[in-house]
Amino acid sequence: MREQNQKLALQFKNVDFHYKNDAGGIPILKNMNLSVADGEFVSIIGASGSGKSTIFRLIVGLEEQTGGSIYLNEKRVTDRSGKVGYMPQQDLLMPWRTVQQNAALPLELHKESRLGRRAVPDLLEAFGLKGYEDKYPHELSGGMRQRVSFLRATLSGSNVLLLDEPFSALDAMTRLFMQEWLLEQWEEQQSTILFITHDISEALFLSDRIFVITDTPFTTLKEIEVPLERPRRQQDSDKKEVMKLKNNLLEQFRMRV
């Protein structure tokens, strides 16, 4: 297992949040606490509409919590825009920009030094995009578009990456390869990843811990440690303990369908 120091990358302390509507509000988080250690890979699973994306929107500052505070790298940050790498649910590439221009957007917005830009060609290669630098998004496969989007999140320069159902639109095969690839990148870059998915096997294969949303609004998330060593291979998911966990989780969700 990759070494994790005790530093916290992300922490929610007594966070309240509700969306405003005519009836007053839709409560999502109630006095919620959560911590993620630096270097951890954590997945969040839950039924759709349970508030997974909302947690991310709070972290990136698209929504403002109604109570409590959110800490990034152990600092309380009120204006969180530009502080976290965020890969939204759709790949959201700009059709008028090439692969390279799409990926380098964060550097462009922050007038990054040449130093930052110099890393781009190497990263494009590491992300399997060499030779496609000048292609437009509509010329790429789904897996490639996701990689561009992920590279863009990486180039935001933050140690915390939020990935919202990044692989849900991919076919099963591509998805398996992308999962292995994502783990490699994560090990390489020593980043902290929060990963939303509604695929239990995906969460088990990727994560150190899984947060399960069982009820909305929620105060705590049910935590599950994944009993697998790293580095992992897809076949590790067939181990007995993992299968048992998977069946348990499936059972839990079955009750709510």
Add this chain to the structure above:
Amino acid sequence: MKNYLYSIILITVFLMIWEAGARFVHASFILPAPTEIAIKLWELKAELLLYHLPVTLAVIAIGLGISLVLGVILAISMNISETLEKAIYPILITSQTIPIIALAPIFVLWFGYSIWSKVIVTIIITFFPITVSTFDGFRSTSKELKELFQTLGASKRQLFFKLEVPSALPSFFSGLKVAVPMSVIGAAIGEWLGAQAGLGYFSRRMMTQFNGAGVFAPIVVLSLIGILLFITVVLLEKYILKWRRS
């Protein structure tokens, strides 16, 4: 070229029928044959192209130029402020219900036979498609992309130039493609109603002399201007929106 084959056939057939009809009616002051028009065009080429064409082109260029600036500024203002949108949009629509032909003589009264009476007519009929389509373009900016820019800490200025402007461009060009042929019509109407030079004016003068072919010759030049301007915009669009080519 193959794409235009059917149009070319259709036009040729149409011209042949016209030619036959005109020879049969034999009243060239109301229905000149295409060949007569062509001959007239050749006879008048120096006067039309060197004297009247530059006058009309100036009206088109100034009118279209002002429309572009005005249309884009209006679209940006409406995009920035909802109050401005509510104030401007209804006026914009109303401006299109004005019967310009009826109003044009008033512009002649105001501005005399100067270029401005024609420019105003051109502006009134071309700024509308430019404004509305550019505004629609701004509005089509994806909300999700806006949020993405926000999470990357983009400034308002960066959001505008790097996201909203590129999002609005395709729609802007659609508007421009509508406006360009209309600018030719606007200039011609303006000149028809009061001018001392220009292709529209020349056509009208020939009308008073019952010179049928002379009425049509400048109109042929006008429509060629329209086609050329349109092609220019299409080429510019292809170049600027090259990402749409697959």
